[in-house]
Amino acid sequence: MFKKKKAQTSFREVFKKGDFATKLSFLVMGAANFANKQWLKGIIFLTAEIGFIYWLIRNGFHALMMLGTLGTQQQGLVYDDSLGIEVLKEGDNSMLLLLFGIAAILVCLSLIILYVINLKSARHLYELKTAGKKIPTTMDDLRSLLNERFHATLMTIPLLGVLFFTILPLLYMISIAFTNYDHNHLPPKNLFTWVGLANLGNVITGDMASTFFPVLGWTLIWAVFATATCFFFGIILALLINTKGLKYKAFWRTIFVITMAVPPFVSL
Numbered sequence: 001m002f003k004k005k006k007a008q009t010s011f012r013e014v015f016k017k018g019d020f021a022t023k024l025s026f027l028v029m030g031a032a033n034f035a036n037k038q039w040l041k042g043i044i045f046l047t048a049e050i051g052f053i054y055w056l057i058r059n060g061f062h063a064l065m066m067l068g069t070l071g072t073q074q075q076g077l078v079y080d081d082s083l084g085i086e087v088l089k090e091g092d093n094s095m096l097l098l099l100f101g102i103a104a105i106l107v108c109l110s111l112i113i114l115y116v117i118n119l120k121s122a123r124h125l126y127e128l129k130t131a132g133k134k135i136p137t138t139m140d141d142l143r144s145l146l147n148e149r150f151h152a153t154l155m156t157i158p159l160l161g162v163l164f165f166t167i168l169p170l171l172y173m174i175s176i177a178f179t180n181y182d183h184n185h186l187p188p189k190n191l192f193t194w195v196g197l198a199n200l201g202n203v204i205t206g207d208m209a210s211t212f213f214p215v216l217g218w219t220l221i222w223a224v225f226a227t228a229t230c231f232f233f234g235i236i237l238a239l240l241i242n243t244k245g246l247k248y249k250a251f252w253r254t255i256f257v258i259t260m261a262v263p264p265f266v267s268l
Contacts, residue, residue: 017126022035030046032126069193098179110163
């Protein structure tokens with residue numbers, strides 16, 4: 001009934017039986033592509049790897065290491081022997097360190113995904129050469145990006161935007177909940193640090209519990225009833241509009257669609 005998907009060659013087999021360029025792809029991204037004259041792919045993979053290593057040495061390691069402490073040097077006055085007065089010494093900014101640390105993790109994950117894509121590309125080239133098939137050229141790859149893989153071309157920039165402008169801020173705000181960030185720990189003058197689940201325990205069992213649970217209960221009730229009423233009344237409304245003998249059906253449909261379309265448009 002269902003067509004069985006052809007089993008792909010394992011990466012272990014590719015590494016054992018592949019040529020030198022294929023094996024080198026496990027260390028130097030894009031090596032197999034360069035060896036098979038897929039210049040564009042090779043340049044993209046190699047540039048990404050070199051750029052990642054440069055960033056990791058220059059900023060990445062520091063961002064990842066400081067994510068554990070969120071800063072150790074607090075801003076304050078320090079006596080300057082050469083001037084004979086106290087001067088303001090800049091300290092660590094916990095908010096920036098948290099942001100840069102999360103961004104560093106996302107960059108590392110992105111590189112891992114790109115590395116896997118590089119290995120899949122090397123495996124694909126190995127399978128084509130083993131089967132004696134034609135290896136796509138750079139122009140063939142470019143044509144595919146405008147035809148059968150056009151969806152990937154269109155989604156690349158939006159996905160990057162979602163990653164850094166939606167997922168990153170969400171992770172940042174969620175992470176803030178696990179720190180002691182408050183009016184007494186405001187950067188850059190003061191540092192804040194990780195406190196684990198202490199804030200959650202304070203909300204559930206502390207002084208805020210009397211406020212939190214009523215709000216939570218009302219929120220759940222509102223969510224359930226708002227969803228249920230919209231669903232069932234929407235079906236009822238659709239049945240009424242499609243009733244035989246009702247005049248101006250297109251007009252009524254337009255009116256009800258406008259009620260949903262106008263508020264988001266105005267808010268934009």
